[in-house]
Amino acid sequence: MNGRILKGIAGFYYVETYDKKVYECKAKGIFRKANLKPLVGDDVSIDIIDEEKKLGNITDIFPRKNQLLRPPVANVDQAVILFAIVKPNPSYNLLDRFLISMKQQNLPVIICFNKQDIATKQEQQELYDAYEKCGYKVLFISVREESGLDELKELLKGKTTTLAGPSGVGKSSLLNKLVPDADMQTGELSKKIERGKNTTRHSELFFVDIDDGENGSHHEGEDGFYGTYVIDTPGFTSLEMRDVTPETLMQYYSEFEEYEPQCRFGGCSHIAEPDCGVKNAIEEGKISKVRYDNYKVLYQELKNMRPDYSKKARR
Template identity: 40%
Template sequence: MEGTIIKGIGGFYYIKVEEKIIECKARGKFRNKGMSPIVGDRVEITANNDKGTIEKIFERKNELIRPLVCNITQAFVVFALRNPNINLDLLNKFLIQCELKKIKAIICFNKIDLLENHEEEEVVKMIESAGYEYIFLNAKKGIGLDNLKNKLKNNVTVFCGPSGVGKSTILNNIVGKNIMETGEISTKLKRGKHTTRHSELVEVCGGFVVDTPGFSTLNLNVESKEEFKNCFPEFWEYEDGCKFSGCMHYKEPGCMIKKAVEDNEINVNRYEFYIRTLEEIIKGGKNKW
């Protein structure tokens, strides 16, 4: 039988196979190969009376370290339009992370009640220009949450974004139970939030949601300048027009990306972020940032 690991605790793995949950242990051969099953893995198992053994781990599409989970298909990238104000570079780094991991990013702009004309914010124009999907939310009042729920079917979804933007509130409301500490409790405890919990997949609206907000800090490992360049989907339609094959859209003449920026077809803030980060990579191989 084939299924998905939705939880792993103390060497036991809980596999969702159609409508059943089967408790399994992994064969020793995985340890010998330096492999370990993780939440999100598609696996093949043998079972008897709701107890089983993991026989095979299928190839992973992607893998995250924090939370430790794999085969993510989409990320809700949550940022507040105010309180805290948006750091554009940080938002762009989250989008780069999603591109590197081949995860579809949907940007969730929370706390829209703090702005009258949230559609006119510069960051919204930047995201729209880059071609990313975005949703406006007021998580405390439940505004926009139905839009998120409609996007869960047939996906494995992780939440990510900086601290204080409302990820826990959104996640709790979508899942329908208080699976996360939120704001006030965490502040009183004065401790790192959610650092010791194991990830779990929760079935919601025909898909799975990772039950802990994902990466809130980033340690991106970009293998090459070319890999970094390919993380900007708004470049793709113009690149064939560049004068030089392999153009990095930096100092080369005849670059269609630079012309698109001049013509306001590519957002200047995104392009400037691209150049700043590209220079870091060129100067000292600072590809972890």
């Protein structure tokens, strides 16, 4: 029987089959030998051990379309990163870190700002100008007033989307609007494994019931399950940048690229060099100063992390 992993906790994997039954499964030892760990979002084959107790074993993991490292999930089409416009104010540093991580993993991103109902037009415009100009889809919503949710659902339709964001921005409330029985599903699972849902730190996949023919239906195809899915991931307050150096950081700021040919020096860092095309564009309002200021903060942070080989050489 084929299914899709909804959640994995302490070596147990909860697999939903095409007929919407959920089985608690263990992964066979062959996966450990192959250094292959099942992930949330994996399409798998299972053997049923006990139909009444809904127990089984994962016997096969089908080829993955992709695999994300942070968060560790599989078969994802896009990411929605949720921040609040106000209360709390968005951390541009944290947002840019997430965008860098998603770009490293070649995953399209939708930036979604919540609490539109208590934010000013100016606050929204500043965020729009900062991120729309660099090629991201920017969406403003109010989960409380349910504004903007129809547009968000259109962007989710027929895809598997990982939903991420810091605590306090309304991620749980949004999930409950998209999946009305999400609390019930999570509560039942938490009861079964005797853990409170608020203490878990795991990703979980939910089917979003959007009535739109095949895109909204829950059905199985030759290469796996199709429909609209959202993967809820734990809230984060920090995000480590990996495999990024001061020299490569600019590659993650795509809005710089157009103006780099105007820099006097090849390999310009856009920090201290004179006649810098990027800095000129910022002064002319063509590049967001918010983004550039954060670029400088991240650049300096990466430089500070680098060992000072010159001092070691003098010793």
